[in-house]
Amino acid sequence: MTPPQSVPPELAALRSPAAVRARSHQVLDYVQAGRSPHFTLDLAALDAVADYVAGVTRQDYPGLDIPYHSRWRHFDAGGVARWQALAGRLEGVDAAERARTMIDLAVVSVLLDAGAGDAWRYHEEDTGLTIGRSEGLAVASVNMFAAGGFSTDPSQPLRADAAVLVALDAGTLGRFFQVSEENPLVGLAGRAALLNRLGAAVAARPDIFGPGGRPGRLYDTLAPQARIGRLPAEAILKALLDGLSIIWPSGLEVAGVALGDVGRHPAVRVDDLSDQLVPFHKLSQWLTYSLLEPFEASGLAITELDALTALPEYRNGGLLIDLGVIMPRAPLDPAVKHRVESEMVVEWRALTVALMDGLADRVRERLGLDASEFPLAKLLQGGTWTAGRRIAAERRPPAGPPPLAIDADGTVF
Template identity: 55%
Template sequence: MTCNSGWHTPVSAGHPAEALLRRDAVRSRCRMVMARSLAGLSPFFTWDEKALPACAEYVAQTIRLNYPDLAVPYHSRWRHFEAGGVDRWGALAARTGLDGDALERARVAIDLVIPSVLLDAGAGPEWHYRDAAGGQRLARSEGLGVASLALFAGGALSADPAKPLRCDADALAGLGSDTLAAAFQVGPANPLVGLDGRLALLQRLGAVMAATPAVFGTPARAGHLLDYLLARAPDGRIAAGLVLETLLRALGPVWPGRLRLQGVSLGDCWAHPAMEDGLLPFHKLTQWLTYSLLEPLEWAGLTVTGLDELTGLPEYRNGGLLLDFALIRPRDPAFWSHRWTVDAPAIVEWRALTVIGLDRIAEAVRGELGLDEAAFPLARVLEGGTWSAGRRVAAQRRPGGGPPISLVSDGTVF
């Protein structure tokens, strides 16, 4: 993909960052880390293939518990909007008349899901959200999702009071901490990890959107991403990899304090000694956003192809599952008690092993379920699935269901 005018940070053909902002960069580089671990060369971990069958059986059991008919939806933010069995998005769309215009409904869905996904890093064990409409007390990802939907539905992300269901660059740039804290019900007795980081991320999103009219139009609106993608799908089909690469280039400058290469932010990409150039990308939140765009794009009439070009998401639920089942075994017992930052080489390696481990688990799970890759792509294995199994085993093993290791979060990675 060649980026010319109309982009905040163009990435031209031949730029050294181009190889790290591609659909195949995550899996191919993570395979190198796995190969090193399998060869016994990792100073941090060993991989125990003998533990795979028990883990796959547990994941398959979790899928059957969650979806007895095996009709598993995509792993996406939309599942969190349905927390507790309440279809909040459907109710909003019906109440506001969106169901009568498929394209505008899809634009509004994108307006909602882009900022919502960016807000979906670990909330911490003490935070919760009380959903008055559903009468529920929600924590972690479900709470964050429902809170972000309420923030959006209230018009806080729109620059036009007459059109509240939008995500406009001008509104994001002017978003205040009081507004965000109130929407997420944050207070001394209900602290949210990384609130300031989340606010800065949304404000930065507004600045980047405004500086990227090629994708977000003028005035800049998140939902205009749909029009950009429709123009690149003349036959009604679009590759998931193209969606991801568009987001990596359009939203890459949003991420704060990350590695840069000749002026280009590399996003969720970290230093690791196994790489010849020392760089290992994951693009976790951007891939999570790509998964979360599948449904809005389908509502707009597009067919998204090549889903398994995307990878599993290396975060603490999926990665915790592999640690809890001892597929990934730390060499140093102190690993369990240390408080880790996201850029620590051991954490970077854990995430890389998680990416490839999820591919291996997915293949074994399909065998358990008697399904092939076409019928049960990775996006369904994750949802059914490894993410749910990671949460389930965490709840069985630790009070509060936290991850097996301690992570320092600024609200933009985990």
């Protein structure tokens, strides 16, 4: 699954977590040198952040039995084991088909998991729960999946097929997600368009997603690559970036190549087409983290987790602003939204990626765990995402929006 030959090698190289990490660290060096008009840094404050994150982790996981940061955590919102209930409907299917089903669910749910906004809520009839934000989106998506909302075959509702994804409209999605004038969901049309593009992308790449196009067929492509039952995490991400980079409607395009979640920043200067380009691939990496469990459930071991990076999103990045590591040069006005592609937001996201590497070592030290026991996938879960949400609620009650407001279309964060 190498990028097509028509993709210049310097652009193809951006489709890797190594490029995300390396170029984010270039931005960090730039800001540390005092060259940024947007932010300064107080790296000494990372110790206070590490104390806060370690405290949150111990509070939520006293036995330090921390799972991966993934969409599967959100499916259990309100203490309801929704996936386990669905899995009961898969009795008699083999491990491979179970993995395909889990991948189908994770892919559609992650791509629906951009910020919901402060107003939207999902009411679940069976449990009586009313849930907002990421957890609400997860519950809405798993219930839509359970109802066969992504399947072409009524006799096999627990799957996602390209034909349904391509045809899905905002109205249909809105009905499943209970959207109304009184219950508005940010970026509804953008989410539907993203799933349309997902359907087109999986249909166009039978070499990755099988004939007809089904996200879960990624299992059939990658499982044979496992050596003695071990598959590097980066192999999952590279397959997703190869097959899905074209789906991002707001993604950057250079020389006719759809790059996906990539921004521009003057810290990165090279003499080729990748000049000033800083890749993030946030949703693709979030999806990769969310596919670890489907592959592991099939019996494979996923290795080299820390080749992936921290996720450059507003909870992780907001934590670093709220606790004084990333310091805005001018006060942030929560009423002013900044575009995702703006230099300021690109810089904030890159700093988040780079600083989380150093933060991880500090938190491990405080918890008495090494990198194999506490990879980034567990730092995020334990962890920085929850800590970012909690400090935001303390600083900006009651909703706890991020310290830097983002103008997004529902397809990045």
